[in-house]
Amino acid sequence: GCSTPPPAPASSISQYACQRRTTTENRNRIFTDALEVLAESCEFNEMEGRCLAFRRAASVLKSLPAAVQRLEATRGLPCLGEHTRAVIEEILQCGHSFEVRKILSDERYQTLKLFTSVFGVGPKTAEKWYRRGLRSFSDVLAEPGVRLNRMQQSGFLHYGDISRAVSKAEARALGNIIDEAVRAITPDAQLALTGGFRRGKEFGHDVDFIVTTPEQGREETILPQIIQRMKKQGILLYSDYQASTFDVSKLPSHRFEAMDHFAKCFLILRLEGNQVDAGLNNAEGDSRSWRAVRVDLVAPPMDRYAFALLGWTGSRQFERDLRRFARMERQMLLDNHALYHKTKKEFLAATTEKDIFAHLGLEYMEPWQRNA
Ligand code: CTP
Ligand code: MN
Ligand code: MN
Ligand code: MN
Numbered sequence: 001g002c003s004t005p006p007p008a009p010a011s012s013i014s015q016y017a018c019q020r021r022t023t024t025e026n027r028n029r030i031f032t033d034a035l036e037v038l039a040e041s042c043e044f045n046e047m048e049g050r051c052l053a054f055r056r057a058a059s060v061l062k063s064l065p066a067a068v069q070r071l072e073a074t075r076g077l078p079c080l081g082e083h084t085r086a087v088i089e090e091i092l093q094c095g096h097s098f099e100v101r102k103i104l105s106d107e108r109y110q111t112l113k114l115f116t117s118v119f120g121v122g123p124k125t126a127e128k129w130y131r132r133g134l135r136s137f138s139d140v141l142a143e144p145g146v147r148l149n150r151m152q153q154s155g156f157l158h159y160g161d162i163s164r165a166v167s168k169a170e171a172r173a174l175g176n177i178i179d180e181a182v183r184a185i186t187p188d189a190q191l192a193l194t195g196g197f198r199r200g201k202e203f204g205h206d207v208d209f210i211v212t213t214p215e216q217g218r219e220e221t222i223l224p225q226i227i228q229r230m231k232k233q234g235i236l237l238y239s240d241y242q243a244s245t246f247d248v249s250k251l252p253s254h255r256f257e258a259m260d261h262f263a264k265c266f267l268i269l270r271l272e273g274n275q276v277d278a279g280l281n282n283a284e285g286d287s288r289s290w291r292a293v294r295v296d297l298v299a300p301p302m303d304r305y306a307f308a309l310l311g312w313t314g315s316r317q318f319e320r321d322l323r324r325f326a327r328m329e330r331q332m333l334l335d336n337h338a339l340y341h342k343t344k345k346e347f348l349a350a351t352t353e354k355d356i357f358a359h360l361g362l363e364y365m366e367p368w369q370r371n372a
Contacts, residue, residue, distance in 0.1 A: 013060065015078035017321035017372030018362055020063040024200055024371050028061040028068055031088055034100045035061070038087070041103045044112045044123060057084040059317045059372045111135050119162055119268075119294065120151030154238040158268055161292035165203035170271060174207050174295060177235070178226070182211055185225045189213045190305075194312040195296070200368035206294035210312055212305050219299040220244050223263050226297065230269065237292055238268035246301070251347070252333045252340035260336035262308060264298040304337055306350040311336030318372040326360055334360070
């Protein structure tokens with residue numbers, strides 16, 4: 001159209017997600033959905049570099065204040081390569097990308113996507129099953145050579161529930177249950193919502209919480225106690241507890257760590273008060289008053305709280321770029337445990353997220369602006 005507003009000054013958009021304010025309102029979903037399919041397809045084919053490139057491009061588009069309506073509007077944007085531009089142009093012209101359509105109809109992609117949608121099944125396992133010729137859940141469950149671990153067994157058992165999005169209201173209800181448990185065990189403990197719901201998302205695949213205690217060391221015993229209590233209440237459907245392996249003397253960690261060393265647990269909880277009538281369209285008439293929900297809890301020591309909170313709030317892309325920014329622009333190492341200045345050879349202490357942004361020389365970003 002003739003009334004297209006001039007493109008935003010592209011030079012002002014940083015290549016780092018931690019320097020872009022990204023709300024949950026994505027005006028370029030048509031493009032970012034396509035790019036995420038391409039990224040995932042690369043991930044399935046172990047092309048990590050290309051995968052990251054597509055994810056970075058999608059993240060830049062998510063931060064734009066308006067929908068891209070002409071290819072020219074993307075000129076000067078960081079992280080958008082030739083391939084991404086071609087995909088955007090195709091979508092602008094035809095409403096969809098042929099390459100993305102081809103991937104979506106590809107049997108291997110569909111099967112790996114299906115298998116990795118099960119709790120406890122990663123790309124490696126999915127690939128193994130695919131190479132055995134398995135194509136469906138019933139194939140997997142009927143295959144004598146497949147040994148499911150405890151996590152995968154729960155994943156299949158609660159598949160319908162945990163593949164259904166968790167609402168904000170359900171997250172709040174779980175928050176109350178966990179808060180009650182924490183309060184009963186250690187009244188001075190601190191509990192906070194983290195992950196996607198802290199970023200203001202309406203729906204999530206799980207609910208993430210962080211809990212800590214003023215008394216140093218006490219945080220290491222609180223999770224087993226919470227788990228015990230839930231078990232007694234009959235709401236614990238699955239629990240994978242990982243004790244703390246955090247060791248201050250091992251800091252800083254030089255290699256990229258997907259997981260931190262704090263005590264944590266990955267749970268499936270039974271949440272009463274199902275708002276959706278599960279029996280309505282169900283041939284088996286399986287009408288239940290509850291649903292299964294995935295919950296993650298992490299318990300760092302109080303003096304690591306700010307780093308853990310920042311790390312668990314996400315998004316994943318925001319976290320990646322915070323670390324990359326620290327390394328590339330500040331000669332610092334950031335992870336969920338600490339911030340380390342490599343040339344000064346010193347740790348930078350923080351009690352709040354604001355302290356960490358300040359150490360990094362970054363403008364503070366509210367959690368709801370971290371949906372990169
Ligand atoms: N995270 C982490 N270590 C883990 C698991 C998660 O540091 N072992 C971090 C991730 O980097 C992410 C945040 O915790 O930034 C939340 O992870 P996750 O629940 O997977 O994603 P959400 O952003 O909450 O999105 P969703 O709604 O899909 O749960
Ligand atoms: Mn989450
Ligand atoms: Mn999680
Ligand atoms: Mn380590």
